[in-house]
Amino acid sequence: MLGTRPANGTASRILEIALGLAQTRGFNGFSYADIAAALGIRKASLHHHFPTKADLGRALLSRYTVDFSKALDDIDRTGGDAYARLKGYVRLYEEVMVRDRLCLCGMLAAEYSTLPKPMQQALRAFFDDNERWLTKLVKSGQQNGTLRTGPLPRDVARMLLSALEGAMLLARSFEDPDRFEAVLQPILADLRSGNTRKAARH
């Protein structure tokens, strides 16, 4: 599962703890002291692995992007048709939700204007990756008839990303994962082939 690797070395364990803190409280919402306490070492030792917090942030985002990318590869390998893969993609977010966390990148997007430039760029790259993957998926689903045609694949991809990040935000504020499901389930159903849709008459 995303964000739960073995965590052998100290650097890796630091990133694991930092990830949980960042997904819960935000990148500006935790300190080296929090990590040190959770890990059982002193603050100063953390600087040996990540000299500055900006370094830590870049490493965090980099690892998250790689892990996410691997998860997408897994879906591509085992996922079945486009609709099933879409559900697999949504499941990635559900797994984060049930642990009372936000998507790291949704959280960082809120903090965007306070982030160091390299993190801002990495953040956009993450969203671009996801948008590209989703766009490709929707396009293939429309072509082979698993997904409803009509809307542009790229617009569907952006809508999905927005709805996912927004639904997590809201659901967590109510400490109610059902809100997440209530939003996503109808959206998925609506994308499925077999639903038809005529353009609005004027």
Add this chain to the structure above:
Amino acid sequence: MLGTRPANGTASRILEIALGLAQTRGFNGFSYADIAAALGIRKASLHHHFPTKADLGRALLSRYTVDFSKALDDIDRTGGDAYARLKGYVRLYEEVMVRDRLCLCGMLAAEYSTLPKPMQQALRAFFDDNERWLTKLVKSGQQNGTLRTGPLPRDVARMLLSALEGAMLLARSFEDPDRFEAVLQPILADLRSGNTRKAARH
């Protein structure tokens, strides 16, 4: 427009500045020093108006909720049919977007776990208000035929809120308001009556 009242008294001017900072950097992303600098008075003077930052936060959220509620009343009075009112609602968010800000409550939702309890409760109340207003609107639109029937009004309301907050988050990270439009426009079109939709076959 939301967040741009006359700002007569000092307390009101403080809230105005704090709102801009909170919508841009987050509630934890600004300090009394930032407000003092923008307003041209000393930090200590701010405490006369808002003894603690938690007090400031509560006042901020309270005023935002009231202003938003007034904006909804305006839409109710002048809005036309349900679809037009829906567009009016979306416009409230667009106005925030074009100023490179987030919805205050979307931002606070990200910071949820670090907020004082009273702010957490006020935040949920804000979302509940919006959900209620939207649900009522969708229900009436479905009944008089302006909006497509099928999905439950409450689910539509939640989906809209999620998509709006999420789309703002993403669009701001790309400093590209068009991303916001690209998400919302198809969603609105899809809700409009004249679009039909059959349940998925299995």
Add this chain to the structure above:
DNA sequence: GTCTATAGGCAGATAGAC
């Protein structure tokens, strides 16, 4: 790689003069 010790800065907050 981890420790102690400490620097330098900024946070929220208070006391008391004007």
Add this chain to the structure above:
DNA sequence: GTCTATCTGCCTATAGAC
């Protein structure tokens, strides 16, 4: 209502011993 002055605490970060 605003000011100066100050407090306390936490933050990121560094130096140098072990």
